[in-house]
Amino acid sequence: SGGQRQRVMIAMALACRPQLLVADEPTTALDVMVQAQVLRLIGGLVAEQGIALLMISHDLGVLAGTCDTLAVMYAGRIVEEGPARAVHEAARHPYGRALSAAFPRIGDPASRRAPQGLPGDPPDPAALPTGCAFHPRCPVAVAACTTEDQVLVAAGEAHRAACLHLSAPEGSTP
Template sequence: MSARVAGRRGRRFRGPAGGAPVTAQPLLEVRGLRKAFAASTGLFGRGPLVRAVDGVDLDLAAGEVLGLVGESGSGKTTLGRAILRLVEPDDGAIRFDGVDVRALRGRELRRLRRRMQIVFQDPTSALNPRLRVRALVGEPLLVHGLARGRALRDRVAELLEEVGLEPSAMDRYPREFSGGQRQRIGIARALALRPDFVVLDEPVSSLDVSIQAQIVNLLVELQRRHRVAYLFIAHDLALVAHLADRVAVMYLGRVVEQAATRTILDRPAHPYTRALIAATPPPDPRRARARRMPIPGEIPSPIDRPAGCAFHPRCPWADARCREQDPPLVAVAEGHLAACHRADEVQSESFDATDSGRPPLHRPTAKPSTARPDTTPGKETDR
């Protein structure tokens, strides 16, 4: 990806190769966002509230990629859907390009959604099996009155080629494709309206490892080509690091650390972030024993959140203050936020992340590849 990416209205930011974005008016601003669900206690009963998202603040600049990582149950997916109002937030503010998203209704909300899209985790359940690909990819264009007839068919063919599929794929059904090919269709549909912002909700987690890199590299190419902003949700910090300008780490509904990707990897200030990095298997298995820092226990229930810092039952740095006082998310350095009473001590311990994680994914440096996976039924390049 280019070292510098130009956003709309002349805004400029550094891409992943150049570090954190420079100061700019955010495209997306999230403040104090909360979403809770009532736990079921039976056929008619309503139990206590599950605080899936508990006071999250985020900024995202145009053309920037923000990685959102955490274990299952941390609230990542709910946050992404709440930002798009696929689920209604209970509290907090969402501003997109200066517009109060929570105040919009009807046509105004539909108009804004031309600029905000999502790629779902499971492409199989996200695609209607009764519709052909041309209907699935072309539906957003029809709904917003942007193309019909021959123009619609041509636009669908263009989108399919852009994600590495043959135009002839438009006449087939989702069941005729492999998992990776279905996800390419989902990506084409999300990009049909040329949005400014896309939520990528664990877009490769349901795919075979053998093709995850292909899909990630496709997302890199598309982001560079269209200068679209991504909220890239994943549980794999090593994977997110290949794509993101900045990373936000979520734990039990809250952001516990946020910084430029390189800063997160080199100087993590929260024990949970440090554990996520260290838990990634290193390329050299002989170093695995020395590097591994497993996270003890399971993520607590959001119904019964621990007092004080929610991570203290699993944290090797926890002391009495951690068990009693909930740490706020504060700056530990310029552009680096952490919610930890002992962030200075966590950072002061030597930490080398250079040999952690999987081998680097290929970053395209020339023009995007025109190679396509074989879409012939029965020949599943993407699985």
Template sequence: MSANNVSEKAPILVAEDLRTVFHTPRGDVRAVDGVSLTLRPGETLGLVGESGSGKSVLGRTLMGLISNDSRTTISGKVTLAGNDVHAMKRAARRKLWGTEVAMVFQDPMTSLNPVKRVGTHLTEALRYHLKCSRKEATDRAVELLKQVGIPEPARRMTQYPHEMSGGMRQRVVIAMALACDPRLLIADEPTTALDVTVQKQILDLLGSLTAERDMATILVSHDLGAIAGRTDRVQVMYAGRTVEQGLTREVFDSARHPYTDALLASIPQIENAPHTILRAIDGSPPDMARPPAGCRFAPRCKFADATCTSQLPQLEKVAGSEGRAVACYHPLQISGTHRMEVS
């Protein structure tokens, strides 16, 4: 789908200044700290960053899976299909799960109940949300398994999760997420622990289903290779904040934030000679219970100065670029030589 066609559609998801704070004995952990995003039907957004950057917590907060209580404070606004998610009671919010928004979780082995058959996993949601009869739900479940590329779907319905390979289990989780035709799909590290050939199959499957169903999709990953060529826009997160965002092609071709640039530089290149030493990002992510006063990437950034270490940079638009923004006092001006090809 062209960018123009997507931009003409009303957003399915709008998040404004979203914050998720966990209250711990060591202090408040700002897992998501002022993140905003907009997503339209037929569009795929890539959320990237190191482990611990807040990607998964953001996905769960968008769905309303994390609630305000004595241990957690959530602020900001999430509008999903016209509903203010965090203003809804949990019972009402539950009706959105599956029908309006669904999530593919990281590890299918822990996402699936080991004592329930695959068919039970699929038919439960269909009977609850769509009020299907047992036969209708079974027929629909078999068709879903067929759609996600599982051979002998009728036989697989009677199997338990441990009887299937990792790739097959991941396809079952995707089928569960798509069972009630959600308008938004959040895929949280959908290729974790899978070999590269199965990873490609799963990512190709998600891409084709997004196009066929005109869904909005959020693809969460720390693997920039999985994001390249499979998303329309990308949002780079570091320590709970968005540090750069824009069209995937533009961001991968000319990163403006030093962190994005460092992520791209750390990716092995096929043209490199054998035994080439891989580049790494110096230092470690910050302790989120005691984050730095200024830019959270400053302790690891070679461009950091006194301003960076004392003042937190805000996300600002990049002139002459649609939707491009960067949170940095010293944005990069030139492209490096390590860029990935985005088809």
């Protein structure tokens, strides 16, 4: 089964007693019960053996339940970072919000019945658009997004995001 294969791969990765475990989509294609078992296994082994964990996934819910800190990347750049739960539950960058909305939340029938998607395709890394690389797909992009690179700015306690809308005075639109 997929779950058994995942467990075998984790065991192989941990057999050499690494200091860092890089887990790239470790629960993709697993049912929720096996996913929970695999995540518990990884979490337990990381805590027991004092291993650092770098988890790569598009599923912010999985990351929020497993990691302390979360960094959202788009076009090779960090566009949002902070405490995992805060980024998942209150993403401030439009791409972070899109990722958070892409997966239904347990106990939230509205998210289950109307999953959100994201129009368009990611940019070609060899030909990134000027300004914010997310602007061609961004639902709140304005003209300045097409010309101004964005840097990470405060977006809450220990939470930062790279979005022009965060630097605008409250209640206004850039």
